[in-house]
Structures are given as C-alpha cells and as structure tokens.
Amino acid sequence: MSDPKKLAIKDFVYELPDERIAKFPLPERDQSKLLYYKNGTIADHTFTDLPQLLPANSLLVFNDTKVVQARLLFQKETGGVIEIFCLEPVKPHTEVQLAMQQTGHCTWKCLVGNNKRWKGGKLYLHFEGGTITAEREAQQEGHFLINFTWEPASLTFAEVLERCGRLPLPPYLNRDLSPDDRIRYQTIYANQEGAVAAPTAGLHFTDRVIEQLKANDISTAYLTLHVGAGTFKPVKAEVMEAHEMHAEQLYLTRDFIAQLLPQVEQNKPVIPVGTTSMRSLESLYWLGVKVLQQPELPKEQLHISQWFAYETTNLPSATIALTALLNYMANYNTDHLHASTQIMIAPGYSFRICKGLVTNFHQPESTLLLLVSALIGENWRTVYQHALQNNYRFLSYGDSSLLLP
Template sequence: MTDPKKLAIKDFVYDLPDERIAKFPLDERDASKFLHYKKGVISDQAFTDLPALLPAETLLVFNDTKVVQARLLFQKETGGLVEIFCLEPVAPHREVQLAMQQTQSCTWKCLVGNNKRWKAGPVTLYFEGGVLTAEREAQQEGHFLIRFTWKPADLTFAEVLERCGKLPLPPYLNRELTESDHTRYQTIYANQQGAVAAPTAGLHFTERVMEQLTQQSIDTAYLTLHVGAGTFKPVKADVMEAHEMHAEQLYITKPLLQRLAQQQGQPVIPVGTTSMRSLESIYWLGAKVLQNPEIAPAELHVTQWQAYESINQPDAAEALQALLHYMEKQGTDFLHASTQIIIAPGYTFRICRGLITNFHQPESTLLLLVSALIGENWRTVYNHALANNYRFLSYGDSSLLLP
C-alpha cells in the first residue's frame, strides 16, 4: 500500500497552459463538456447527459454551502485602502452558522492586504445605512485576528457582509469581479452561508438537470461543508507529511445519516471534492464515536492522518449507526464537526463509489484525491481533457469518475 505521508507532490504535476483555465463561466451552466470515465474507458459527453450516465440506484450527495461576500475594502483616515479577507470566525462563536447570526461585534481570523500601510487604529467601511469598523487584535502566523464592530448593531454579520462585502473569486482567475459572478459563483441549491470558495462541481447543475435526475430515479441528499480558503493553499512541502491540511467545518443531519445507512450496498456519488471529503469524514467520525462513545461534541474532529493511522476501522454501516446512536444520546438532529482529512493514494474509500468533479490544479491536494480514486489513470484523464479542449478549474468543464 502507498504511504500517503511519503508521496512527493512533484509526482502530481502536469502542464496547464493559462489559456486552458476558464476565466469566465459559460452562458448556460449545464452547457459544459463532460468527461465520462468508467473502469478505465473515457468518453466525451455533455453535462446534460449526466443523469443517464449515473449507475442505477445512485444517491447523489451535494454540498449546500453558500459563498459569503468575505472581501472587505476599508478606507484609512489618509484615504488609502486596506483589504480584509474573512477566513473563519474566532469569537464569540467559532461555529460558522452561529457567527453569521452574530450582532454588534465579532472577531475573525483574516488575511490583510496592504497591512504595512495600515499603521495604527481602526479602519472604516461605510455602506448604505451603516458603518463597519475593523481593528487588529493580534497577528498570528500568516493571518490577523480582526475585531469587527458595526452600526446598526442589530444587523447580523451575514447582513453586514451582504451589504458591503465582495465575493472572493479564486486567485487564479486573476480578474475583477463581474455582475454575473454573484449568481454564477454560487450553486443553484446554495443555502447555508459560510464558505469563502464555491463547491465548484455543483456550478453545472440547473433545474433542468435536477428534473432529469428525478425522472431517472436518482435520489439526492445534502450536507454542508464550509469551504475555506485553504482549498487554494499550494502544497509547498516536498512530501505530504510536511503539508498541513486546512480544517473545515462540517454539518451533518440525522436524515442524511439515515439515508446513507439505507444506501449501503448501492452507489453513493458525491458532487465535488468537498462532498467527498465530508462523506468520508462522516465514516471516520463514526469510527471515533465507536471507540469513545462518551466523546464530547467539541472533540468531533477528523485529523489529517486519522484514516491511515486508525486501528479501529469498522464497516460503514456500523460507523453510520454509531453516529445515529450518538445523536440520539445527545438529543440532537444534527452534528457540527470539523475535518482535516487528506484523501490521497493509499486511501480506502468507505462511503463513496465515484465522483463528479471539475479539473484541478497541478500539485494540489485535490489532484491527490482524484488519484486516490482512479489511481495513475488520472494522467490519462487529464491528458485526454487537455487534448480535447476541456476547460479547467472553477469555471471549467466537468467529469464523472467511476473507478
């Protein structure tokens, strides 16, 4: 078995010319090209063919996170601009859902552009009917803790961001925001505010495709993983052991766990890498609960290497039942957890049997995930996509990978 800690990221490189990166979305979401990979055989399709290409009895699982307008442009007293990019909440709530409902003030972990020019004191941002103020509380490795206060104080932080923030486009698009990005960089089913990057495999879905899924008797389910900026974090370490995966917040409902338990023996296919990481994390959370039934909800966290180091590896049905029993004992219908799981060659899939995904950057953890699913054939798939004019990355074309 491959030891994922010893993997060299230079083995996951391919040549991606800049002109192959889709800088803008297509006019129609579902008009993208669609690469179908099944047991080593590749065919070129249209995304609208997806419902007919899915295995019978498939359960498709979507990530319903919604991208928040996390980029804020503040004015200094001297007139210069300071850009603050909200990464994740710190106080009074670390949980994203609660942090978005916070009124009056809050503290977030942030990136700061033009920080050297921000000498001291607060910076302000005026918006229609109100004002947002930011102050640096502390500098930590690679980021700042920023305390925000606003008026009117009864606005939630979600409402404040909605009124004065900008949508954070992926850095590799290297362009200014356009009006269409506000709708096109969200999935049509986006519901839970808190992501700073879109789960882009879902951007291709339209009401028309959703209806076709129903006609093909393809069932759907939803979970929430708030995608963090770490999804764009380049792997700078020579071997993966030295790369720290970013943690992301995950929300799981009782109906989803019950549906996954019913689905055992039938295909579960995630829409996107975030859904896949979430589903596989659910298994490892179940394994953790089986090992320690008294675990505190605050300790529900999947570590980076847990999947490769854990001696306790129950079957998927046991893990799902353990989480359901745990929820009953806690008297709750949903769980809030976090995950740093890294899915790389050497990983054994517990829940997922395929993947709908876009084409990812060279030397990225997302490419490692694809390789974990289809092995060295990832090269064949990517060479085919490059040779056949597929568009790459967030606004690019799509694929269905069935090992």
Template sequence: MIDPKKLAIKDFVYELPEDKIAKYPLPQRDHSKLLHYQGGQLTDCKFKDIAQLLPQQTLLVFNNTKVVQARLLFQKETGGLIEIFCLEPVAPHREVQRAMQQTSHSTWKCLVGNNKRWKGEKLHLHFEGGTLSAERLSQQEGHFLIGFTWAPEALAFAEVLERCGRLPLPPYLNRDLTPDDTTRYQTVYAQQQGAVAAPTAGLHFTDNVLQQLQEQHISLAYLTLHVGAGTFKPVKADTMEAHDMHAEQLMVSKQVVKQVLQHLGSPIIPVGTTSMRSLESLYWLGVLLRQNPNLAPDALLINQWLPYETVTPPTAPEALQAILTYLEEQQSEFLHASTQVIIAPGYEFRVCSGLVTNFHQPESTLLLLVSALVGENWRTIYQHALNNNYRFLSYGDSSLLLP
C-alpha cells in the same frame, strides 16, 4: 501499500497552459462538457446528460454551502486601501452557522492586504444604512485576528457582509469581479452561508438537471462543508508528511446520515471534492464515536492522518450507526464537526464509489484525492481533457469518475 505520508507532490504535476483555464463561466451552466470515465473507458459528453450516465439507484450527495462576500475593502482617512478577507470565526462563536447570525460584534481570522500601511487605527466601512468597523487585535502565523463591530447592532454578520462585502473569486482567475459572478459563483442549491470558495463541481447543475435526476430515480442528499481559503493553499512541502492540511467545518443532518446508511451497497457519488471529504469524514467521525461515545461536540475533529493510522476500523454501517446513536443521546438533529482529512493514494474509500468533479490545479491536494479514486489513470484523464479542449479549474468543465 502506498504510504501517503511519503508521497512527493512533484509526482502530481502536469502542464496546464494559461489558455486552458476558464476565466469566465459559460452562458448556460449545464452546457459544459462532461468527461465520462468508467472502467478505464473515456467518453466525451455534455453535462446536461448526466442523469442518463449515473448508475441506477445512485445517491448523489451535494454540498449546499453558500459563498459569502468575505472580501472587505476599507479606505483609510489618508486614502489608502486595506483589504480584509474573512477566513473563519473565532469569537464569540467558532461555528460558522452561529457566527453568521451573530449581532453587534465578532472576531475573525483574516488575511490582510496592505497590512504594512495599516498603523493600527480603527478602520470604518460605510454601507447603506450602517457602518462596519475593524480593529486589528493580533498577528498570528499566516493570519490576523480582526475584531469587527457594526451598527445597526441588530444586523446579523451575514447581512453586514451581504451589504458591504465582495465575492472572493479564486486567485488564479486573476481578474476583477463582474456582476455575473455574484450568481454564477454560487450553486443553484446554495443555502448555508459560510464558504469563502464555491464547491465548483456543483456550478454545472441547473433546476432542469436536478429535475431530470429525480425523474431517473436518482436520490439526492444535501450536506454542508464550508469551503475555506485553504482549498487554494499550495503544497510547499517535499512530501505530504510535512503538509498541514486545512480544517473545514462540516454540518450533516441526522436525516442525511440515515440516507447514506440506507444506500450503503448502492452507488454513493459525491458532487465535488468537498462532498467527498464530507462523506468520508462522516465515516471517521463514526469511528471516533465508537471509541468514545461521550466525546464533547467541540472534540469532533478528524485529523489528517487518522484514516491511515487506525488499526481494524469498523464497517461503514457500524460507524454511521454510532453517529445516529450519538445524535439521539445529544437530542440533536445535526452533527457539527471539523475535518482535516487528507484523501490521497493509499486511502481506502468507505462510503464513496465515484465522483463528479472539475479539473484541478497541478500539485494540489485535490489532484491527490482524484488520484486516490482512479489511481495513475488520472494522467490519462487529464491528458484527454487537455487534448480535447476541456476548460479547467473553477469555471471549467466537469468529469464523472466511476472507477
């Protein structure tokens, strides 16, 4: 049995030439390549044909988070630029959904570019019909706490970001934003504002592809995991035991929990690593709630090693039923939680039986997740993609992995 804590990230490296990284999206979303992996066999396909490639009676699960314009460029009175990148809300609400609807003021964890030039004065950013002000409250490990106030006070923070923020492209694209990015770095089904990075496996889907899926009797479900900047966080530790996995906020409706429960035994395939993290976290949240049915909502957190330290865990139906019972007792239609779960070789999948995903960076936790699903065959899959001119990373091509 593999011990994921002892995994060395240097064993998950491959040569990714710069010219294989897709710097821009294709003119049409669904014209990307799709590498179909099933039972050890590799076939080159087009993404627009995915409906014909999925197993019958599949439940396809999407992450409907929406990327917010989280980069804010403030100009000091002396002319210098300070960039503030909103990571996650702290007060008065930690829950992203509520923080986005907050009016007048809000405190966020942020990254600050050019911080040494910021002497502590209040910064102001003027936008059409209003002003956003930022105050540096404190410095913490790896980030700052920034207090925002704005006028008109009645505006929700989501609206403020929409008016004066910029979309945060992945750092490895290493280029300026284009007008095209504002639509193309969102999925066509994005709804819940709060991510600072797109769930990129979903970028290939079009309304036409979604229509074809329904015609093929593929069931669709939508949950929300707000993708954080931690998704790009490099693994610097020699072994995974010393890597602190980033936490992300998860929101799943009672209806979707029921859908997943009904489909257990049929193929349940997440679109993207974030959807996979969400579905597997759902199982482990059920495990927690079976152990302690009276957990306070803010105690619903899956720590990264829980799946590897739990002795005789319940079945998937038992775990999901525990969530439904909890939601009934809370009289709530939605489960809100946080997850730090790390899916790596040695992980036993409880819900997912395949994955739609792009091609990920070397030495990343996303590559560990792919390896957990397909084993050492990840090397064969990635080498095939490199040899056959697949485009890599966020704007790159796709794969359908059915081990």
C-alpha cells in the same frame, strides 16, 4: 498500499497552459463538457447527459454551502485601501452558522492586504444604512485576528457582508469581479452561508438537470461543508507528511445520515458532487469510528485529523460506523452534528462510502489532484491528458467529469 505521508507532490504535476483556465463561466451552466470515465475508458459528453450516465440507484450528494462576500475593502483617510478577507470566526462563536447570525460585534481570523500601510487604529467602511469598523487584535502565523463592530448593531454579520462585502473569486482567475459572478459563483441550491470558495463541481447543475435526475430515479441529498480558503493552499512541502491540511467545518443532520445508511447497507452507489462532498462523506465514516472508540466523546471534540484514517486499525463496516453516529446523536439528543475535518485523501486511501465522483479539473500539485488519484489511481494522468487534448476548460469555472473507478 502506498504510504500517503511519503508521497512526493512533484509526482502530481502536469502542464496547464494559462489559456486552458476558464476565466469566465459559460452562458449556460449545464452546457459545459462532461468527461465520462468508467473502468479505465473515457467518453466525451455534455453535462446534461449526467442523469443518464450515473449508475442505477445512485444517491448523489451535494454540498449546499453558500459563498459569503468575505472581502471587505476599507479606505483609509489618506485614500489607501486595506483589504480584509474573513477566513473563519474566532469569537463569540467558532461555528460558522452561529457566527453568521452574530449581531453587533465579532472577531475573525483574517488575511490583510496592504497590511504595512495600516499603521494602527480603526478602519471604517460605510455601507447603505450603516458602518462597519475593523480593529487589529493580534497577528498570528500567516493571519490576523480582527475585531469587527457595526451599526446598526441589530444587523447580523451575514447581512453586513451581504451589504458591503465582495465575493472572493479564486486567485488564479486573476481578474476583477463581474456583475455576473454574484450569481454564477454560487450553486443554484446554495443555502447555508459560510464558505469563502464555491463547491465548484455543483456550478453545472440547473433545474432541468435536477428534474432529469428525479425522472431517472437518482436520489439526492444535501450536507454542508464550508469551503475554506485553504482549498487553494499550494502544497509547498516536498512530501505530504510536511504539508498541513486545512480544516473545514462540516454540518450534518440526523435525516441525512438516516438517508445515507440504507444506501450503504444495500451497497448502492453513493456519488459525491465535488471534492468537498467527498471529504465530508468519508469524514462521516471516520467520525463514526471515533465515537465507537470513545462513546463519551464531547461534541466539541468531533474532529478528524489529517492522518487519522491511516493510523486507525480494526475498522468497522460503514453501516456500523454510521449507526454509531446516529446512536451518538440520540444520546446527545441532537438532530445536528457539527464537526471539523482535516482529512487527507491521497493514494493509499481506502474509500468507505463513496463509489465515484463528479468533479472539475484541478490544479497541478494540489491536494484535490491527490484525491482524484486516490479514486482512479495513475489513470488520472490519462484523464487529464484527454481533457487537455480535447479542449476541456479547467478549474473553478471550467468543465466537469464523472469518475467511476
């Protein structure tokens, strides 16, 4: 088994011409191409074929996070614009779900564009029926803590962002927002507000594809991982040991785990839609391992660190790990789990839950490409070469693949 810490990111390079990056979505979501990879062979399909291509008795797992309009453009009295990009909540809540329901005031970790022009004091942004005020509290490594207050104070932060924020498109699209993006940069099942990037593998699903899944006896389940801006974080380190993986917040219900458990027990395929769903499902196993090791672990400490999966021995089966999580929830008398994960899935990783993946095509030298390589090995090169030679569209608004190792 290769040691993921020693992986050199330069081994995960391919040539991605700018014209292959999909700058806009297709007119119809489910008309994107679907590259079907199974046991080393490749076939070209359309996304509407997915229900027929999935293994029998599969459980398809979706991430129902919803992208929030996290970019706020404040205009100074002198006319200059300061952009504040909300990354994650700090107080009074660090949990995204709670932070979105906060009224009147809050503090977030943010990126600030044109920061040098913000000499100090408060910034104001007026929106229909109200005003939001921003004040810098502190500068930390690579970001700022920004205190927000708003009127009317009865509005939730989610409502304020909805009224005056802008959607954060991926930086590599390199274009302004179009009216279409508000709808198309969300999955049709987006439900839990809090992501600053879309779980893009889900953008291809339409009502008719979901109906077809039912007709083909493919079960579906939903979890929530709030995708952070770290998903676009380039790997600057030469070896992965020196790269700090971004942490993301994960929410699960007892019902979800109860639905997953028999699937795992009976060794039926669990197929995540997107890398975020895959990271969530695999993190679930390691959370189970953690609570087996520490049954009294406080709920606030449910966190999977970057290398935990590679540094833990005497591992239980997935069934035992998931059962341990259900018992842990019963002990705490809760129906929900809130955890965070920094899991690094890279070549050398042994999958515990997932048996395949529905995903788009990712950037060279990215942690997402490492994850694909962990699943299908060196064949990722063949897959990507095929996609490049056959006019597949790449990245967030690009085409899709179904990878079955």
